[in-house]
Amino acid sequence: MEHRLAAVLAADMAGYSRLMEADEAGTLARLRTHRIELIDPAIAKNKGRIIKTTGDGMLVEFRSVADAVRCAAEVQLRMRRRNTDVPESRRIEFRIGINLGDIIFDEDDIYGDGVNVAARLEQLAEVGGIYVTQAVYEQVSDRVEIRFEDLGEKSLKNISRPVRVWRAMLDEGTASLGAGMEPARRSVVKPSIAVMPFSNMSDDPEQEYFVDGLTEDIITELSRRHELFVISRNSTFVYKSQPVNLREVAQKLGAQYLVEGSVRKAGEHLRVTAQLIDTSSDTHIWAERYDRKLDDVFAIQDELTAAIVATLPGRVEAAQQDLLARKTPASLAAYECVLAAKVRHHKSDRAENEEALKLVTRAVELDPDYAHAHAWRGCILGQAWVYGWCADKEATFEEVVRELETAQTLDDNDADVHRILAAIDISRNDLDKARYHQERALALNPNYDLVVVQQGEFLTWLGRPKEGADWIGRAMRLNPHHPERFWSHLGKAHFTARDYTDAIEAFMHLSKMDAGQHAFVAATYAWLGDHTAAAAHYARMAKLAPDLTAEAFLATLHYAREDDLEHVREGLATAEAAHAGPMGSAGARGAAMPPPKPAGISQTPTPPDSCS
Known part of the structure; x- marks a missing residue:
């Protein structure tokens, strides 16, 4: 056995039994994800070594006390951010205790009074908190930029002497703690937008609730877009039912763009108008009218909110691009x-x-x-x-991976960050991890067309292409000015669902195709029995990418089900045989397409369309 001085970090998950009873599978999956993405990397980054894990906790040894504190602070601050959009009853939160003392090392375990004090300290800490002993405080008080509160001497269970305890005072303003901690933030100048209270143009005063609710929902949903600075409801509702000069209001609110609109009810019909104004030039850069039948007020409110919010950021970005040109x-x-x-x-x-x-x-x-x-x-x-x-x-x-991990460390509540992380995980065929990031992106911004279309793409890879096609169609409705590549996603979903006619119709919306898209169209025509068209698209694929082998193309696909990969292989083999002609069809069929690899086998990572 070896004795040495070491820092010991003891961590425990709060409410573990309650969470497991409510949702055992979900709790374990979320805890595993937090460990993979946050906890274990933070420990490794700060040169820690996990000694022991239990279902709801762990014991970690650090050679440096400062590293132990940095690691604990990173975990607690980032967990706090991760939990901002999670219901309180489902939050995974930790208590952490840190002690510096003489530790007994015996094979792969540690013992001794130093370990016991850390464990008891963790039990004393509040949820989301970090408690340290006097020895730890003396070592780090002038080495890390964290304030500590002196809690005085405490009696710990089964520890004969009182122990002086300090509590780390963590807040989002905590400055840089070195290599293992987020740096202090500086402001970024983003376009500012204010949503003015929509006007009720109806004689029915009860519509006022609907009008106010629509305005508030638009403000809330726009706030999910981290590329915009959205003026709060309290600031804009001051001007409700008042005649205003929009330029003066914009100056007072500090808003570069204003959204205004009106709601008019006529019988069972409802008309909502919305427009976006650039206050610097008093120009209307976007306007739209929505006519709906008034059968479900709340459903209409959700639909209109989604439509307006999906369009506005793109219109703001287009206006900003005009300014950038100068x-x-x-x-x-x-x-x-x-x-x-x-x-x-x-x-x-x-x-x-x-x-x-x-x-x-x-x-x-x-x-x-x-x-x-x-x-x-x-x-x-x-x-x-x-x-x-x-x-x-x-x-x-x-x-690429390093930049995305940095982005997540800095802002774990940016839907774009999780969208691109999901794309990277899909590219590595890690569909379980991709599911977490995709669900986070959807929860953070359910009306973001790029997140919604990626949900459709992801469901297609999972073997649920009909659902995937529905999500892609929703993305297209959310953003009528969507990128052309949405049609490619839709074509692939229909092909995977064996809806070949719909697949061809979707692919034909593309003004031009890359080699991979020609490959899918060739396979689609092959399954339709149109060998002439299949051969033509196969020839185009071969011309665009002469070095693209069948094996390399299959490796760019991320199907979870082997029969979906086989489906592409057979269609493309038929297309190649048609391209080769009657004399070479048998040889072509035999040589072109090797048996597909099951989804679980590691393949060369290929970032999907989200990164292209």
């Missing part, structure tokens, strides 16, 4: 650099990708704590990975 890159602030980078990224061109990377890298340099910038830097690097526009693909992919 600025030089050197004068752009962090937000504007990200926006300009997105514009270039969406052009899917190598030179544009390089310029986009320069812009988003400048955004990160201007504000290292801007989570959205890190997320999009990962996305832009992912595009370079997909198309082979990088010298070292393996190093680039590692950088």
Whole structure:
């Protein structure tokens, strides 16, 4: 046995028995996810070593007391953020105690008074808190930027002497704690938007509740979009039922854009109008009218909110892009650099990708704590990975993952961060982990068309393509100005569902196709029995990507079910045989398509469309 001085961190999950009784499978899955994504990486980053785990807790040894405190603070602060949108009854929260003392090391376990004190201290701590002993406080009080509160001497169970205890005072303003902690945040100048109270143009005063509820819902849903700064309801409702000068209101609220609208009821019909105004020029940059039958007021309220909120951010972004065209890159602030980078990224061109990377890298340099910038830097690097526009693909992919992990550390409540993380996990065929991020993205922003369309894509990979097609259709309705690639997602969903006619109809909306899309269309025509069309699209695929082998193409797919992968393989083999002609069909069929790999076997990671 070995004796040495070490820092011991004891952590325990609060309310474990209650959560397990209510939802055993769900609790274990969420706890596993928190460990994979947050707790274990934080321990490794701060050079800790997990000695023992139980169902609801763990014991960790650190050589440095400061590392132990940094690790504990990172876990507690990030868990607090993760729980902001989780009902209180389902939250996973921890208590942590840290002690410095003489520890007995015996094989893979530790014993001694130093361990016992840490365990008792953890039991004393409040939920979400960190308690440390006097020895720990003396070592870290001037080495980490955390304030501590002296709780005095406490009697701990089965510890003969009183122990002086200090409580870490954690808040979101806690400054940088070094390598293991989030850096202090700086403000990012984002476009500001205020939603004015909608006007009730009806004679029915009861409609006032509907009108106010619609306005409040729009404000709430817009607030989910982290690329916008949304003025609070309390600020805008001051102007309810008052004649106002919009320019003066905008100046008082500090709003660059205003949303105003009206609601008119006529019999069983309801008409809602909404418009977006650029206050700097008094120009109307978007307006829409919605006519609905008044059969379910709450359903209509939800539908209108979703439609308006899905459209507004895109209109704001388009207006911002017009302003950017008149600025030089050197004068752009962090937000504007990200926006300009997105514009270039969406052009899917190598030179544009390089310029986009320069812009988003400048955004990160201007504000290292801007989570959205890190997320999009990962996305832009992912595009370079997909198309082979990088010298070292393996190093680039590692950088993609690193940027997304940084973004998540900085802001765990950004739907875009979880959307792109889900895309990365799909690319690595880790569909369980992708499910967590996709569900988080949906919970954070259920009306974001890019999140909704990715839900459809994800369900297609899982073997639920009819549901997937429904979600993709919903994304298209949410954003009538959706990217063209949504049609590709819909075509793949219909193909996987064996709805070949609908698949062809969807793919034909594309103005041009890449090699992978031609491959799907070739397989679709093959299953329809149209070998001439199948051969033509196979020939186009081969021309666009001469080096694309069947095995390489199959590795870009992420089906969870082997029969869905086999379905693509057989269709493409038939298309290739048709392309080869009668003389070569047998040989082509035999040589072209190797047996597909089951989804569980590791394949070369390929970021899906979300990063391209």
